Amino acid sequence: MVHVVLLGTCDTKLDELLFLRKAIQGEDPNVGVSLVDVGRAETKHEAITYKHSDLIENYGKGQKVDGLPRGELIKSMADYATALVKELYNKTDGTYIDGIVSAGGSGGTSLAAAVMRDALPIGFPKLIVSTVASGDTGPIVEETDITLMYSVVDVAGLNQVLRNVLSNAGAAIAGMAKSYASRRTLSPPVVKTRVGITMFGVTTPAVDAIRKHLESKHSVETYVFHATGHGGKAMERLVREGGLDAVLDLTTTEVCDLLTGGVMSAADDRLEAAAKAGIPNLVSVGATDMSNFGPKSTVPERYKSRKLYEHNPVVTLMRTSQEEAKEVGSFIAAQLRQHARDQAMIEVWLPKGGVSMIATPDGPFADASADEAMFKAINDGLDGSDIQVKEDAREINDSSFARDIAESLMEKIRVYRTP
Known part of the structure; x- marks a missing residue:
């Protein structure tokens, strides 16, 4: 099965993330989605694959982050999510991840971009739906191949504009992930x-x-x-x-x-x-x-x-x-x-x-x-x-x-x- 990692702050963007998750799976039922909660506080929902507490316990030595200043919180959760995504990418048991996607504002974008830049190589599908995608994107993308999609409206409540944007994003990351997965099964190219x-x-x-x-x-x-x-x-x-x-x-x-x-x-x-x-x-x-x-x-x-x-x-x-x-x-x-x-x-x-x-x-x-x-x-x-x-x-x-x-x-x- 083709598999996509969905990063997001579930305490503030759960509805929007669930809509994006549905858009990915609606594009192709053979595309699985793992939702990773990188929010400030614990959110309970059956669709969350890796909970906030999982990241804290497994990659943050159990240290609480809910009282940290915003900048420190983003850095800490980015570090924990990076460790998780690296682990998922490097698994050798036959399971793979084939794409990663996120949706959010400036803070969520900063967090997701750090994970994508540090955990995954160039060539791996990376997509962020962001409120800041039409501005100075150099600090977000840096030297990597992150794809940015402007959300037009804030990722704060579903409306017709955001539904269309997230639907496009779901189709895009599903397509990229399927393409990436298919290349894994091809014969190795002639080495030059x-x-x-x-x-x-x-x-x-x-x-x-x-x-x-x-x-x-x-x-x-x-x-x-x-x-x-x-x-x-x-x-x-x-x-x-x-x-x-x-x-x-x-x-x-x-x-x-x-x-x-x-x-x-x-x-x-x-x-x-x-x-x-x-x-x-x-x-x-x-x-x-x-x-x-x-x-x-x-x-x-x-x-x-x-x-x-x-x-x-x-x-x-x-x-x-x-x-x-x-x-x-x-x-x-x-x-x-x-x-x-x-x-x-x-x-x-x-x-x-x-x-x-x-x-x-x-x-x-x-x-x-x-x-x-x-x-x-x-x-x-x-x-x-x-x-x-x-x-x-x-x-x-x-x-x-x-x-x-x-x-x-x-x-x-x-x-x-x-x-």
């Missing part, structure tokens, strides 16, 4: 080497050339991540989950945003996952000539006098200064050196002809002194390590540079797989 590549608009020619070369000349399946902050986080997450065999981290621009306060930072653990995993990991400095901001009017006052470039109406780029470039280089070197499980599996490529499409000698972001400061910081930071630094006269988007860095990655993969 899974390579993650980071890309930005100004490094697209290089990534396209790398991708086509790897896919046509080698048995490789490429996963391209747009280096917008969440893209870098998603790649790091997949590495941690064992979903990638090697990384060609061509575009490390997210480090610039981390250090300058740009809008596309991937946080301060960027570059750690592949290094810690010890897998083949080629790193370059694509698009490190820039930090990213929104429309020109949103650029912070302290940067108004800097060299700015309107990439499009909603993205303004700021040229990295010499001092900032040095910081970027030092950060990259420190991350790789500190976290490398096997330094011999890491190479850093420095395209001295230009680190992006607009940083070539005649480009608007050409700044040889800034680039040289970054290159020197990387060389100095990795000096004496087993991490090889390759300085190359070509620009990053040169097709021969792309081919050579792709082949160098394949050589690392061959060495990695040689007993």
Whole structure:
């Protein structure tokens, strides 16, 4: 039987959750539903599969939560539900869960999203009907594949609008779960080497050339991540989950945003996952000539006098200064050196002809002194390590540079797989 986990605060949303449960089962009677109560207080109903008290007793060491402040309550119940859902997902007795769904307001959404992000891998069906789904959803989804459906009205009393939305949600999660379950029974696909590549608009020619070369000349399946902050986080997450065999981290621009306060930072653990995993990991400095901001009017006052470039109406780029470039280089070197499980599996490529499409000698972001400061910081930071630094006269988007860095990655993969 296909099985869906339904998360919700039964003390405040029981009627709505029961309607969603019925909508899921009404779509297909062969889809089972386990209702998990993550509310503040105990609710008694025969449809609740995992009661509030079950979570407290089994995963919370029996500590009462009903008196906690709202924020602490949400975190605690999310932790307990995460432990339960992980357990259900990892069961080896032939029973499976095939999807997870929730419905609620901002608090319930925050709780459900934390469970989905932390307990389940990318590719597992995840759906939240939420009152905040039309706002800033980045903190909810983060680097995962959670699907959000806007509830339009509050999840507070059944009416025709909410019934329609919940009915759609029930049909959607039932369909996703059935599809996921059917893929479990298929023959395993032909195994290819899974390579993650980071890309930005100004490094697209290089990534396209790398991708086509790897896919046509080698048995490789490429996963391209747009280096917008969440893209870098998603790649790091997949590495941690064992979903990638090697990384060609061509575009490390997210480090610039981390250090300058740009809008596309991937946080301060960027570059750690592949290094810690010890897998083949080629790193370059694509698009490190820039930090990213929104429309020109949103650029912070302290940067108004800097060299700015309107990439499009909603993205303004700021040229990295010499001092900032040095910081970027030092950060990259420190991350790789500190976290490398096997330094011999890491190479850093420095395209001295230009680190992006607009940083070539005649480009608007050409700044040889800034680039040289970054290159020197990387060389100095990795000096004496087993991490090889390759300085190359070509620009990053040169097709021969792309081919050579792709082949160098394949050589690392061959060495990695040689007993």
